[in-house]
Amino acid sequence: MRVLILYETRRGFTLTVARAIRDELQRRGILATTAPLRSVDDGTVVAADALIVGTWVKGAIVAGVGPALGVQEGIARLPSLEGKRAAVFCTCDVAPRNTLDVLAVWLRRRGAEVTVGETFKRRKSLRQVPRFVDVVLEAFARAQANA
Numbered sequence: 001m002r003v004l005i006l007y008e009t010r011r012g013f014t015l016t017v018a019r020a021i022r023d024e025l026q027r028r029g030i031l032a033t034t035a036p037l038r039s040v041d042d043g044t045v046v047a048a049d050a051l052i053v054g055t056w057v058k059g060a061i062v063a064g065v066g067p068a069l070g071v072q073e074g075i076a077r078l079p080s081l082e083g084k085r086a087a088v089f090c091t092c093d094v095a096p097r098n099t100l101d102v103l104a105v106w107l108r109r110r111g112a113e114v115t116v117g118e119t120f121k122r123r124k125s126l127r128q129v130p131r132f133v134d135v136v137l138e139a140f141a142r143a144q145a146n147a
């Protein structure tokens with residue numbers, strides 16, 4: 001299984017989480033790569049069996065909170081995601097509000113089957129990565145069995 005991790009980062013923490021997820025998948029013998037959501041090439045997306053898409057959370061803490069600017073356009077520009085299993089994650093300082101749901105809706109509109117999501121707050125949340133990878137792999141296996 002080839003897993004592609006797409007990320008939107010501003011100061012680098014979302015990229016750090018994306019790389020930690022990639023490294024954890026690779027430790028388990030899975031082909032995993034990272035690429036920036038807005039400049040990934042079509043061939044890389046087409047070659048992936050499954051996607052993990054992550055964004056930082058942008059807003060004014062309570063108002064207008066959601067995926068970072070450019071994420072919706074980035075997803076719209078991807079080739080068809082029909083038949084691809086997907087998971088989502090976000091990074092934030094306070095609260096993601098409905099960021100993961102919004103991200104999942106955008107990906108589902110492109111045909112992806114989004115099953116699970118996770119929020120990472122600040123550095124110590126990197127400890128959540130192995131558990132998130134467990135959950136993602138279980139969900140991907142279930143989705144494949146149901147396909």
Ligand SMILES: Cc1cc2nc3c(=O)[nH]c(=O)nc-3n(C[C@H](O)[C@H](O)[C@H](O)COP(=O)(O)O)c2cc1C
Nearest residue numbers: 010011012013014056057059061091092093094095
């Ligand atoms: C302009 C701006 C708006 C933000 N708005 C929120 C917010 O509404 N809620 C929140 O929890 N974090 C908010 N954050 C924090 C970022 O989502 C968080 O630091 C994130 O991990 C940054 O990821 P990055 O290092 O990949 O850019 C905001 C950060 C910036 C720069």
